[in-house]
Amino acid sequence: MISLNDCDPGFKFEVAAEPGGAGIKACFACAACSARCPVAGHREEYDPRRIIRLTLLGRREEVLSSPLIWLCSACYSCQEVCPQQVRFTEVLTAIKNLAAKAGYAPPSAKQIAGLLAGHGRLLAVTEFENEKRAELGLPAVEERGADYAAILGIAPEAAEAGEEA
Amino acid sequence: MTIISTPVLILGGGVAGVSAALELARRGVPSVLAEKGPRLGGRVRDFCCKATQACVHCGACRLGDLLAEAAARPEAAFRSLALAAEAQREGGVWQVELRPQPDEGEADPLAQPLAEKTTVNAQAVILAVGYEPFDPRRKTRFGYGRVPGVMTALELEAMLGQGVLVGHDGQPPESVAFIQCVGSRDESLGNLYCSRVCCGFALDMAGLIKEGWPETAVTFFHMDVQGYGPSWEEALPHMRQAIDFVRAMPGEVSAGENGPRVCFAGPDGQPRSREFGLVALSQGLTPPASAGALSEMFGLNRNQDGFLGEDAALAVSGAQGVFVAGTAQGPRGIVESIDHAALAAGAAMESLFRAGKEAAHG
Numbered sequence: 001m002i003s004l005n006d007c008d009p010g011f012k013f014e015v016a017a018e019p020g021g022a023g024i025k026a027c028f029a030c031a032a033c034s035a036r037c038p039v040a041g042h043r044e045e046y047d048p049r050r051i052i053r054l055t056l057l058g059r060r061e062e063v064l065s066s067p068l069i070w071l072c073s074a075c076y077s078c079q080e081v082c083p084q085q086v087r088f089t090e091v092l093t094a095i096k097n098l099a100a101k102a103g104y105a106p107p108s109a110k111q112i113a114g115l116l117a118g119h120g121r122l123l124a125v126t127e128f129e130n131e132k133r134a135e136l137g138l139p140a141v142e143e144r145g146a147d148y149a150a151i152l153g154i155a156p157e158a159a160e161a162g163e164e165a
Numbered sequence: 166m167t168i169i170s171t172p173v174l175i176l177g178g179g180v181a182g183v184s185a186a187l188e189l190a191r192r193g194v195p196s197v198l199a200e201k202g203p204r205l206g207g208r209v210r211d212f213c214c215k216a217t218q219a220c221v222h223c224g225a226c227r228l229g230d231l232l233a234e235a236a237a238r239p240e241a242a243f244r245s246l247a248l249a250a251e252a253q254r255e256g257g258v259w260q261v262e263l264r265p266q267p268d269e270g271e272a273d274p275l276a277q278p279l280a281e282k283t284t285v286n287a288q289a290v291i292l293a294v295g296y297e298p299f300d301p302r303r304k305t306r307f308g309y310g311r312v313p314g315v316m317t318a319l320e321l322e323a324m325l326g327q328g329v330l331v332g333h334d335g336q337p338p339e340s341v342a343f344i345q346c347v348g349s350r351d352e353s354l355g356n357l358y359c360s361r362v363c364c365g366f367a368l369d370m371a372g373l374i375k376e377g378w379p380e381t382a383v384t385f386f387h388m389d390v391q392g393y394g395p396s397w398e399e400a401l402p403h404m405r406q407a408i409d410f411v412r413a414m415p416g417e418v419s420a421g422e423n424g425p426r427v428c429f430a431g432p433d434g435q436p437r438s439r440e441f442g443l444v445a446l447s448q449g450l451t452p453p454a455s456a457g458a459l460s461e462m463f464g465l466n467r468n469q470d471g472f473l474g475e476d477a478a479l480a481v482s483g484a485q486g487v488f489v490a491g492t493a494q495g496p497r498g499i500v501e502s503i504d505h506a507a508l509a510a511g512a513a514m515e516s517l518f519r520a521g522k523e524a525a526h527g
Contacts (some may be wrong), residue, residue, distance in 0.1 A: 026352060030388045034430030035416030047434025081306060081416050085353040 007058035020090030033078030064099040122146040167283040171197040174287035179207020181491025181506040182293035184440035188510035190240035199247035203271040210261040213326035215369035215375040224499030239503040254461045289513040295493040299348025299448040308418035314425045333424040338442020345387040349449030358470045358498040360449035367447045384409040450496040480509035
C-alpha cells in the first residue's frame with residue numbers, strides 16, 4: 001500500500017530537469033524495457049518499469065536510497081525497444097546523479113570518484129605503464145592530481161578517503 | 166472528356182462514403198460517389214461477423230444493409246475505378262477531375278466503371294478515403310515477415326472469416342498471442358494516438374477463437390484495454406476469465422522451435438519468454454496513403470496525427486465546401502464511421518443550404 005501523503009509530486013520534475021531525464025514523463029508503463037533487461041534476468045528485484053513508476057509516483061526516498069538503481073549495466077536494450085523514447089538508461093543516470101547528491105552513492109561509486117580525482121583515470125599510472133610507453137616511443141604520463149580534483153570538484157583528501165573506502 | 170454536375174461529390178466508396186451518399190439520398194440530395202478501386206465496401210468487405218453466443222456489435226454486417234439500400238436509391242450514383250487527380254474551386258463550385266483506373270475485370274453490380282476522364286462540378290465534396298493499416302515491418306522487433314507464425318490481426322481476420330485457424334506449422338495452434346498497439350501510441354514512430362478499434366477487434370477475434378477452438382489458449386499483450394462501443398464493460402470480466410491478459414508489451418518476437426517465441430516482462434517485472442503457435446500483431450490505423458495528395462489538392466489541413474480535416478465533431482475541413490467522413494479523419498470503428506459519415510452529410514447539406522440562401526439574396 002502506497003500512501004499519497006508519502007509521495008513527493010515534484011520528484012518526477014526534479015528527475016526530468018536533470019540532463020537525460022526529460023523522457024521519463026512519456027512512460028506508458030508498457031514494460032518493453034523490463035522484457036529486454038539483462039539485469040532483470042539476474043536480479044529478481046530489478047525492474048526498470050517499477051523504478052519509473054516509483055519515480056513518477058514521487059517515491060523520492062525509496063528510489064534514491066535503493067541499491068537497485070546502481071545495478072544498470074548501461075547496455076541500452078531498454079532504450080532501444082522503448083516505444084515512447086523514455087531513454088531509461090539516461091533517465092537512470094539522472095536518478096543516480098540525484099541519489100549521489102542526496103548522499104546515497106554506494107561505496108563503489110565513491111571509490112571510483114576517488115580514483116578519478118586522484119589519478120585522472122580509473123587506474124594509477126605506475127612505472128610499469130610508463131616503461132611500456134617509453135618502449136613504444138610515447139611520452140610518460142604525469143599525474144596532476146590537483147587539476148583532476150579541481151575539475152571534478154572533489155577535494156584531494158576526500159578523494160584519498162574514497163580510495164581507501 | 167465528360168462533365169457531370171452534382172450537389173455533392175464523395176471520394177471513397179467504403180462504409181463512410183456509401184453511408185454519406187445514402188444519408189444525402191434519404192433527404193433527396195443527389196450525389197456522385199467516386200471509388201478508386203473496382204468495388205464498393207472498402208476494407209469492411211474483408212471483415213467477418215464476430216458474434217459468438219450473441220452479437221458483439223462489431224458492425225461488419227452493416228455494409229450489406231448499406232449496399233442493399235444503395236441499390237434502391239437512385240439519387241446516389243456510384244462510379245468505380247475513378248481516381249481524383251485534380252481539383253480547383255471556382256465561383257463556389259469544386260471542379261474535380263476524375264481519371265479512370267486500369268480495369269482488372271472485377272466488377273461491382275452497383276457501381277459503373279469510369280469510362281473516360283471526367284470533370285465533376287460539385288458544390289460540396291466529402292472525403293471518405295479511409296485509412297492505411299500500419300505496416301508492422303516497421304516494428305522489426307515483432308518479427309513480421311521474418312518469423313513464421315507472426316501475422317497481422319487483419320490476416321488472422323481473413324483466416325477466421327474462412328473458418329480456419331492455422332499456426333506457424335500449418336496446424337491449428339495450441340496457443341495464440343495478440344500484441345496490441347503495434348504502430349499506435351508509439352512516440353518512436355511519431356504515432357502518438359490510440360487507434361481506438363484494435364482492442365475491441367482483437368478481443369472479438371479472441372472470442373471467436375475460444376468459441377471455435379476452445380482448447381486454444383489465448384494471451385493478450387497490452388498496455389491497457391481501450392474499449393469503444395456498446396456492451397464493452399459487461400463483456401470484459403468474462404473475457405478476463407477466458408483469456409490471459411498480460412499487461413506488458415513484448416520486447417521481441419523471434420523464431421522458436423515450436424513457433425514464434427515472445428519475450429516479455431511478467432507481472433513481477435521479470436523477463437520471460439514463451440512460444441506460441443501463432444502471434445497476431447494488432448496494427449494501428451494510420452492516415453490514408455492519399456492524405457498528402459488530397460490535402461494539397463483541396464488546400465486543407467491535416468491534424469497533428471496526419472489525418473484529414475480540422476474539426477472531428479463537425480466533420481469539417483479547413484477548406485470551404487470540403488468535409489471529411491470516417492477514418493480519413495481519425496481512427497474509428499465501423500459503426501462510428503457510419504455515424505460520422507451522416508454528420509459529414511449533414512454538414513455538406515448545411516453548406517448547400519447556405520449557398521442557396523446567399524444566391525437567393527445575392
